[in-house]
Amino acid sequence: MNSSDVDGFFNFHDFYDSIAKKSNENHILIEVGCWLGASIIYLCERLKLYNIKPKQVVAVDTWLGSDEIGHKQYLQSIGGSEALFNKFINNIKLCKVDDLITILVNQIKL
Numbered sequence: 001m002n003s004s005d006v007d008g009f010f011n012f013h014d015f016y017d018s019i020a021k022k023s024n025e026n027h028i029l030i031e032v033g034c035w036l037g038a039s040i041i042y043l044c045e046r047l048k049l050y051n052i053k054p055k056q057v058v059a060v061d062t063w064l065g066s067d068e069i070g071h072k073q074y075l076q077s078i079g080g081s082e083a084l085f086n087k088f089i090n091n092i093k094l095c096k097v098d099d100l101i102t103i104l105v106n107q108i109k110l
């Protein structure tokens with residue numbers, strides 16, 4: 001399994017690839033808004049491809065979803081926020097990038 005098997009809202013592959021390429025071991029990379037993990041898993045895959053290990057890769061999300069109707073419907077269909085979070089954990093493990101990711105359940109003030 002890899003990032004392309006993870007459902008989500010990710011189509012910034014070139015941008016994430018450029019972030020991975022520019023990273024080094026002094027950097028802390030933080031993604032706010034991870035959902036099921038598609039984008040942060042892709043970022044970690046690229047870091048591994050380039051053999052770059054940043055100080056930390058931090059996944060920040062409430063795992064409550066946003067106000068969008070699609071989020072609310074999906075959350076309802078799987079049984080809520082805890083199920084979403086568990087799917088995220090499962091995805092990063094199945095994609096073998098859980099060793100790189102620090103998880104922070106938090107609401108960022110926007």
Ligand SMILES: C[S@@+](CC[C@H](N)C(=O)[O-])C[C@H]1O[C@@H](n2cnc3c(N)ncnc32)[C@H](O)[C@@H]1O
Pocket residue numbers: 007008009010032033034035036037038039040060061062063064065066106107108109110
């Ligand atoms: C469009 S989804 C992210 C898509 C994801 N990057 C992917 O690859 O599919 C937006 C995410 O941002 C999270 N979110 C929205 N507002 C937030 C906030 N203020 N603080 C933390 N997370 C937030 C939601 O819970 C949701 O998981």
